[in-house]
Amino acid sequence: MASGVKPRVKVPKTAAAGDEITIKTLISHKMESGQRKDGDGNLIPRSIINRFVVDFNGQNVIDVTLEPAISTNPYFQFDATVPESGEFTFTWYDDDGDVYETTKKIAVS
Amino acid sequence: MKRARTYASIATVVAAMSATAVVADADGDQLVVNGEIKMVTEAAAADHLENLDTVYSGWRFRADETQAFQMDDFDNPAMIFVEKAQEVWDTAEGSEGKACASCHDDSESMKGVRAVYPKWNETAGEVRTLEMQVNDCRENQMGAEPWNYTGGDMANMVALLTTVSRGLPVSVAIDGPARETWEMGKDIYYTRYGQLELSCANCHEDNYGNMIRADHLSQGQINGFPAYRLKNTKLNTVHARFKGCVRDTRAHTFKPGSAEFIALELYVASRGNGLSVEGPSVRN
Numbered sequence: 001m002a003s004g005v006k007p008r009v010k011v012p013k014t015a016a017a018g019d020e021i022t023i024k025t026l027i028s029h030k031m032e033s034g035q036r037k038d039g040d041g042n043l044i045p046r047s048i049i050n051r052f053v054v055d056f057n058g059q060n061v062i063d064v065t066l067e068p069a070i071s072t073n074p075y076f077q078f079d080a081t082v083p084e085s086g087e088f089t090f091t092w093y094d095d096d097g098d099v100y101e102t103t104k105k106i107a108v109s
Numbered sequence: 110m111k112r113a114r115t116y117a118s119i120a121t122v123v124a125a126m127s128a129t130a131v132v133a134d135a136d137g138d139q140l141v142v143n144g145e146i147k148m149v150t151e152a153a154a155a156d157h158l159e160n161l162d163t164v165y166s167g168w169r170f171r172a173d174e175t176q177a178f179q180m181d182d183f184d185n186p187a188m189i190f191v192e193k194a195q196e197v198w199d200t201a202e203g204s205e206g207k208a209c210a211s212c213h214d215d216s217e218s219m220k221g222v223r224a225v226y227p228k229w230n231e232t233a234g235e236v237r238t239l240e241m242q243v244n245d246c247r248e249n250q251m252g253a254e255p256w257n258y259t260g261g262d263m264a265n266m267v268a269l270l271t272t273v274s275r276g277l278p279v280s281v282a283i284d285g286p287a288r289e290t291w292e293m294g295k296d297i298y299y300t301r302y303g304q305l306e307l308s309c310a311n312c313h314e315d316n317y318g319n320m321i322r323a324d325h326l327s328q329g330q331i332n333g334f335p336a337y338r339l340k341n342t343k344l345n346t347v348h349a350r351f352k353g354c355v356r357d358t359r360a361h362t363f364k365p366g367s368a369e370f371i372a373l374e375l376y377v378a379s380r381g382n383g384l385s386v387e388g389p390s391v392r393n
Contacts, residue, residue, distance in 0.1 A: 006192070010183045028189050072342065073189060 005029050009090050011104040015082050019108075023054075026075045027092050027100065033068040049074060051093040057086040082108050134318035135169035135327075140387070143182055146276040152383035157283065160314055166384050167327035167336075167392060170318070175339065178391035187268060187337035187389035190261075190344050194269035197262065203253030209266075212250065216269055223267075223274035224386050227375040229287040236290040236375055239267050240346070240366070258366035259352075264344035268335045271388035279332050279386055281378045294376025297369055303360030309377075324393065329354075330381040331374070333390030344389060347374055 010024040027049060034046025048068055054061040061080055080088075085108045092100045140148040150166035158164070168176060182188050198216050201208040213219060223239065230237040237245075243266055244255040256263040283291040298309045312321060313329030320326070335344040348365035351373060355362040363369040 004193070008183070024183050026183070026189075073186065 005094070005098070005100060007090065007092060007100045007102045009088075009102050009104055011088055011106055013105075014107045014109065017083065017108050018081060020079045020081050021106075022077065022079055023088070024075070024077045025052075025054075025090055026073060028073050029092075029094075031068075031070060031072045031074065035068065047095050049092050049094055052076060053091045053093075054078075054080075055089045055091075056080070056082070057084070061088070082106055084108050135165040138169065138173070138176060140166070140168055140176070140180065142180055142275065148276060148385040148387055149278065150384065150387075152278075155379065155382045158380060160310070161328070161380075164330060164381055164384060165317075165328055166381075166387055167330055167333055168387065168390060170325050170327040171392060175391060175393060179387075185337070185389065185391055186342070187335070187344055187391065190265045190337075191268050191272050191389065194262075194265035197266065198269060203247065203251035205250065205252040207251045209246070212246075217273050219270050220273045221277060223271045223388070224277045224280050225282070227281060227287075227290075227371060227378060229282065229285065231286075236287050236371060238347075238371055238374055239270060240348075241371075243267070243270075259346045259349040261343065264335045264346050267346065268344055268389040271335065271386060274386045275388070277386050279378060279381045279384050281375060281382060283375070283379045287375065290372045291375050291379065293369075294372035294374070297373045298376055301358075302355055303358030305358045307358040309354070309373075328380075329377065330384060331377050332381045332384040333387040333392065335388055336390045336392045338392055340393060347377075 005028060007027045008025065012021050015021050029049050030047065031049065032044055032047040034043070034048075036044050038044050046068060048070070049066050052062075052064040052066060052074070054063075062078060064076065066074060085106065088104045088106065090102045090104070094100070135151070138150075140150050142148065148166070148168075150169050152164050154161040154164050168179060178184050178186070195216060198209045201211070209216070226239045226242070227236050229235075230242075240258055240263055243263065244258075247253040248255050256266075301308045301311070309329060312326055317326045317328045331347050331350075334347045334350070336350070337343070338345050346365070348370045351370050352362045352365055363373075
């Protein structure tokens with residue numbers, strides 16, 4: 001596992017039905033592009049988060065493909081309309097096969 | 110100096126009237142972090158400041174987008190480094206098997222410390238910066254290797270110690286035994302260095318609010334340090350910033366952690382007495 005990887009998510013705890021809420025996500029990751037060379041001239045192998053997915057109650061909300069030019073600690077912010085109470089699932093896929101997952105509950109009144 | 114300032118203000122007004130106006134003094138924005146920590150970004154200058162009436166945090170000189178980064182901890186990229194330091198705080202290291210937390214408990218217990226540093230240390234008989242105290246703890250309490258003065262570990266730890274004091278007014282003591290060091294720092298502040306023959310005051314006192322090429326000059330306050338800079342995407346320490354500034358005058362710089370920079374830090378910190386501890390801030 002790549003070191004120092006930690007997902008962070010900010011979702012409001014409550015919302016009114018049909019409200020558009022802002023969701024912020026950040027994952028600390030070095031996002032090594034695979035283009036750089038080390039001190040001896042050898043290529044540093046690519047190691048990035050290549051996919052980011054958000055689901056709400058099992059339904060897909062967004063699905064993002066990340067490319068090597070994306071800088072360190074990728075940050076995503078997006079708006080979502082929440083029809084009912086439920087749970088957001090955030091999933092990040094690492095090049096090395098690791099999967100990082102975080103969930104957040106939201107109560108809709 | 111007061112006169113120079115007036116001319117600068119007139120220039121600002123003239124510039125503001127032309128269509129190409131880019132120069133501006135500190136803006137009028139209010140800084141509230143996480144919707145709860147109200148920061149003082151403008152204060153009456155301390156009595157010892159002969160050439161300024163009002164002191165402004167560097168935050169007030171930044172563009173709205175940059176300012177916004179600092180208004181929410183989730184958006185503030187520096188908080189990643191603070192979290193790293195929190196882990197270090199709880200991790201035992203060195204021959205004594207101690208962590209910071211072994212003696213100091215929760216990092217919240219350090220609330221108020223950042224605001225009064227650099228500070229005279231009676232036992233050591235010298236003015237000490239927060240970095241020196243951290244390394245003193247590491248060497249003498251933990252039996253661990255001292256950190257590089259401006260290195261990543263040190264910047265992170267100082268950022269953590271700063272976070273818990275956010276919102277408190279900077280209040281460094283400049284009287285008593287610290288006076289001599291403070292006078293030395295003041296001397297350095299007003300001494301012209303390098304091939305460009307610039308003193309700190311030439312930019313940060315006579316010309317704050319004006320542009321230096323593409324940069325909007327602030328008063329050079331250090332209440333927001335360690336600062337996350339967008340240009341290098343990491344935390345920057347006070348002494349590393351001093352070094353950068355002196356280098357920009359094309360001078361041989363003093364070393365981070367040197368007696369000169371410690372004195373300068375005490376003096377510059379005292380210029381910001383009354384402003385809130387704001388670090389870790391986000392700057393260009």
